[in-house]
Amino acid sequence: MTNYKKIEMVKAFEKKFAQKMQELDLNFKQIELYQQAFSHSSFINDFNMNRLEHNERLEFLGDAVLELTVSRYLFDKYPELPEGNLTKMRATIVCEPSLVIFAKKIQINELILLGKGEEKTGGRTRPSLVSDAFEAFVGALYLDQGLESVWKFAEQIIFPYVEDEELDGVVDFKTQFQEFVHRQNKGDVTYRLINEEGPAHHRLFTSEVILENAAVAEGKGKTKKESEQKAAESAYKSMKNKAK
Numbered sequence: 001m002t003n004y005k006k007i008e009m010v011k012a013f014e015k016k017f018a019q020k021m022q023e024l025d026l027n028f029k030q031i032e033l034y035q036q037a038f039s040h041s042s043f044i045n046d047f048n049m050n051r052l053e054h055n056e057r058l059e060f061l062g063d064a065v066l067e068l069t070v071s072r073y074l075f076d077k078y079p080e081l082p083e084g085n086l087t088k089m090r091a092t093i094v095c096e097p098s099l100v101i102f103a104k105k106i107q108i109n110e111l112i113l114l115g116k117g118e119e120k121t122g123g124r125t126r127p128s129l130v131s132d133a134f135e136a137f138v139g140a141l142y143l144d145q146g147l148e149s150v151w152k153f154a155e156q157i158i159f160p161y162v163e164d165e166e167l168d169g170v171v172d173f174k175t176q177f178q179e180f181v182h183r184q185n186k187g188d189v190t191y192r193l194i195n196e197e198g199p200a201h202h203r204l205f206t207s208e209v210i211l212e213n214a215a216v217a218e219g220k221g222k223t224k225k226e227s228e229q230k231a232a233e234s235a236y237k238s239m240k241n242k243a244k
Helices: 003-023 031-037 041-046 056-077 083-093 096-105 116-120 127-145 147-157 173-184 224-243
Strands: 189-197 204-211 214-221
Touching (some): 031 056, 041 116, 096 127, 173 189
């Protein structure tokens, strides 16, 4: 592709990026950092640019910044959870499927600079490519604005959805409730499916959590596992509030 095409693509990117940052209420100084964050290797190759100008280095940095940011959030939010649980939760939050969910919330794929072939083959919707761009953006934001801005971004795009159903399994309430009961010496915990309704393609399950032979909470979900998680969440939050 011609150099004119490259200039045209970069100008369009700069306009869309400025609008996106305004939507996110974030400041920026070094536009070239963000251009690199959204430059896929196919874009770099099409215009014979320096191979280090694509987003992989910023992706590497952003991954570490995300881990630190999420670690601090989980450390503060779940003071009763041991290291093993926190590690599992962090791994689920910063994994590719979750990052794609976060990226889609702000339609970050619209900003990615792709080569002609990659664009034609649907690269803009490829999960690995989208999650890489998300990490690279975080890396660029960190270099340009510091950790405080990354935290501000995460407060909008990541933290509110940590317990969202889309991130199934991020918070394991069955484990949390089990550990809470164990610390309080409350007895044994079991689960029982009490209802199943709806057509085969759209079932709704209801489970109850039983503590020492007494039902203490119910939960509904699209799967038996989800209904148990919801029951555990209800029981955990209720008993924790009473224990305060």
